[in-house]
Amino acid sequence: MKTKICTGIYNNGKGIILSALLVVTSQWSVALDYPEAGNFSQGSKVWSENCSRCHNMRNPTDLRDGITSIFHMRVRAGLTGQETRDLLTFLRGVNAKSTHTRLSTEVLITEVAEVKSTISGERVYKNNCMACHGTDGKGSFSGVPDFTSADGRLSKSDSELLSNIINGFQSEGSLMPMPPRGGNSRLSDENLTAALEYIKNTFAD
Amino acid sequence: MKLEKLARAIMFTFAAATVSTVALAELSDEVLAERLERMQQEMDQLKEQLGKSATKEEVQLIKQDVASTSDWLLPDTLIHMSGYADVGYIETESTDGSFNVGTFAPIFHFQYRDIVMLEAELEIEINADGETETNLEYLTIDWFVNDYMILVGGKFLSPIGQFRQNLHPSWINKLPSAPPGFGHDGAAPVSDVGFQVRGGFPVGGIRTNYAIYISNGPELMSEFEDGEFELDGVEAEGFGADNDGKKAVGARLGFIPFVGFELGISAASGEATVTSIHEGDNSLLGREEARDYDVIGGDFSLQYKAFNIRGEYVETEVGADTGSGASASEGAIWETWYAQGAYRISQSKWELVARYTDFDSPHNSQDQQQWAVGANYLFANNFIGKLSYEFNDGQTESDADKDRFLFQMAYGF
Numbered sequence: 001m002k003t004k005i006c007t008g009i010y011n012n013g014k015g016i017i018l019s020a021l022l023v024v025t026s027q028w029s030v031a032l033d034y035p036e037a038g039n040f041s042q043g044s045k046v047w048s049e050n051c052s053r054c055h056n057m058r059n060p061t062d063l064r065d066g067i068t069s070i071f072h073m074r075v076r077a078g079l080t081g082q083e084t085r086d087l088l089t090f091l092r093g094v095n096a097k098s099t100h101t102r103l104s105t106e107v108l109i110t111e112v113a114e115v116k117s118t119i120s121g122e123r124v125y126k127n128n129c130m131a132c133h134g135t136d137g138k139g140s141f142s143g144v145p146d147f148t149s150a151d152g153r154l155s156k157s158d159s160e161l162l163s164n165i166i167n168g169f170q171s172e173g174s175l176m177p178m179p180p181r182g183g184n185s186r187l188s189d190e191n192l193t194a195a196l197e198y199i200k201n202t203f204a205d
Numbered sequence: 206m207k208l209e210k211l212a213r214a215i216m217f218t219f220a221a222a223t224v225s226t227v228a229l230a231e232l233s234d235e236v237l238a239e240r241l242e243r244m245q246q247e248m249d250q251l252k253e254q255l256g257k258s259a260t261k262e263e264v265q266l267i268k269q270d271v272a273s274t275s276d277w278l279l280p281d282t283l284i285h286m287s288g289y290a291d292v293g294y295i296e297t298e299s300t301d302g303s304f305n306v307g308t309f310a311p312i313f314h315f316q317y318r319d320i321v322m323l324e325a326e327l328e329i330e331i332n333a334d335g336e337t338e339t340n341l342e343y344l345t346i347d348w349f350v351n352d353y354m355i356l357v358g359g360k361f362l363s364p365i366g367q368f369r370q371n372l373h374p375s376w377i378n379k380l381p382s383a384p385p386g387f388g389h390d391g392a393a394p395v396s397d398v399g400f401q402v403r404g405g406f407p408v409g410g411i412r413t414n415y416a417i418y419i420s421n422g423p424e425l426m427s428e429f430e431d432g433e434f435e436l437d438g439v440e441a442e443g444f445g446a447d448n449d450g451k452k453a454v455g456a457r458l459g460f461i462p463f464v465g466f467e468l469g470i471s472a473a474s475g476e477a478t479v480t481s482i483h484e485g486d487n488s489l490l491g492r493e494e495a496r497d498y499d500v501i502g503g504d505f506s507l508q509y510k511a512f513n514i515r516g517e518y519v520e521t522e523v524g525a526d527t528g529s530g531a532s533a534s535e536g537a538i539w540e541t542w543y544a545q546g547a548y549r550i551s552q553s554k555w556e557l558v559a560r561y562t563d564f565d566s567p568h569n570s571q572d573q574q575q576w577a578v579g580a581n582y583l584f585a586n587n588f589i590g591k592l593s594y595e596f597n598d599g600q601t602e603s604d605a606d607k608d609r610f611l612f613q614m615a616y617g618f
Contacts, residue, residue, distance in 0.1 A: 053467055
């Protein structure tokens with residue numbers, strides 16, 4: 001009986017492989033553009049939610065040449081194609097050089113009031129920071145600081161916090177440093193200033 | 206006379222000067238004309254070059270473009286190497302300790318666009334005699350069929366459970382050793398040769414992943430002990446040929462209902478045949494028939510803040526002899542499970558680990574209950590120093606009963 005079942009599955013397995021061949025040769029299954037663009041913030045989310053399922057969080061800058069690494073992880077971790085593209089876009093953003101001219105922190109502090117009314121710090125936070133820092137600001141995984149802690153990270157001065165955000169920061173004991181500009185080189189200093197204001201207004205106290 | 210000579214000299218000089226002046230005047234016009242023409246041509250060329258030259262502003266823009274250009278403009282074909290290695294020290298109860306080179310496991314990737322990738326891992330070890338052993342841990346061609354399906358063919362790590370396919374590399378495993386029963390010749394299959402389809406897809410708010418395979422399946426080994434044959438072990442390590450012609454099929458389904466938690470169930474089924482006798486005469490195996498071979502398993506992992514908790518259960522059952530073979534008429538069951546907890550100490554690079562494993566086999570000498578405790582120092586996220594002590598409980602005076610101290614440095618690259 002078992003032999004018949006296994007033989008049946010084996011024969012059906014041949015059918016599955018032939019079907020897969022037909023699917024592969026169809027037009028829609030072949031990527032016309034490579035690598036296709038993904039979504040940066042979704043990639044940041046995939047990164048923070050999946051890596052630690054098996055191993056320690058890696059620094060995104062460790063994988064500067066990481067296209068094959070990400071495809072390897074697609075196979076291992078059962079990621080979808082879209083998640084793979086999002087991850088690649090995230091890594092590309094993290095490893096790209098910033099094109100923005102850096103302003104002095106003193107100048108930026110004085111510009112806070114001006115930029116608050118025009119740039120949504122909330123949007124910057126949700127699209128770029130929330131994957132690691134969490135919706136509640138307490139951190140999504142070990143080593144990420146708790147913004148709600150009274151004597152925690154937000155007790156530092158604005159200029160120091162902003163400098164850390166712009167230049168990147170390695171927390172004591174954390175395995176994964178925050179990349180410069182949260183990993184998104186397209187964010188201007190003004191965008192980051194607005195995000196800091198949002199973080200302080202939302203999570204401090 | 207002198208005046209005459211002087212007058213001649215003056216006349217000659219005057220005449221020569223007159224002639225030469227006229228001659229020079231005639232040459233100068235031609236040369237000047239030529240020079241003027243050349244200068245005009247050079248002027249035109251310079252104007253043309255100037256027209257093609259970039260302005261300072263344009264040069265500045267180009268510099269900015271170069272500075273902002275990433276290195277991700279890639280060719281279609283990519284070649285990449287990663288892997289891991291570990292070295293260490295093991296001291297087993299009542300024996301002398303030894304330094305060891307655990308494993309050097311380079312992984313090679315050859316990828317063509319997002320269509321196909323070849324993956325191969327070698328496992329290179331130095332044995333106790335100083336000889337180098339090299340094994341092909343896996344070699345697969347991964348065909349990215351669509352966003353939700355990958356066709357994997359070749360020798361692949363067994364998708365049963367999570368330890369073998371995801372956790373066994375030394376820079377990932379939080380302890381220096383594999384849980385008893387999850388190594389070679391244990392209860393959990395190691396690798397298979399065949400084809401599998403795998404991937405992931407969302408179902409509502411739940412993320413899932415899957416792997417379904419068909420393979421050559423395992424082979425069985427028996428041994429002659431206490432005057433009779435009995436099953437000694439299941440060799441599920443990816444045979445390159447199907448000696449008994451019986452295929453095995455298996456699958457694992459993983460569910461991630463919320464971030465940080467994964468639950469997996471696994472099963473495999475097929476038939477397997479005794480093909481060798483441990484330290485015996487294989488010619489006695491002329492009439493062996495295939496037996497039932499079944500595997501079931503379950504696994505989970507939970508990541509919450511600084512805590513990482515995971516566990517896994519695998520049972521392999523081999524049926525009784527169905528023919529008139531000379532070897533081992535009875536069937537056998539191998540069963541193992543472990544639960545592991547790890548805690549990252551806040552604001553430090555130290556991690557504490559504890560794991561309990563219970564491995565039951567048909568042989569009392571292999572049965573083992575083990576408590577393993579350890580402290581890890583994470584020099585970097587992929588470079589780990591591990592100190593561990595194993596409290597082993599097995600048959601008295603067997604290897605399974607001896608406690609061990611282990612130190613390991615593992616590096617994932």
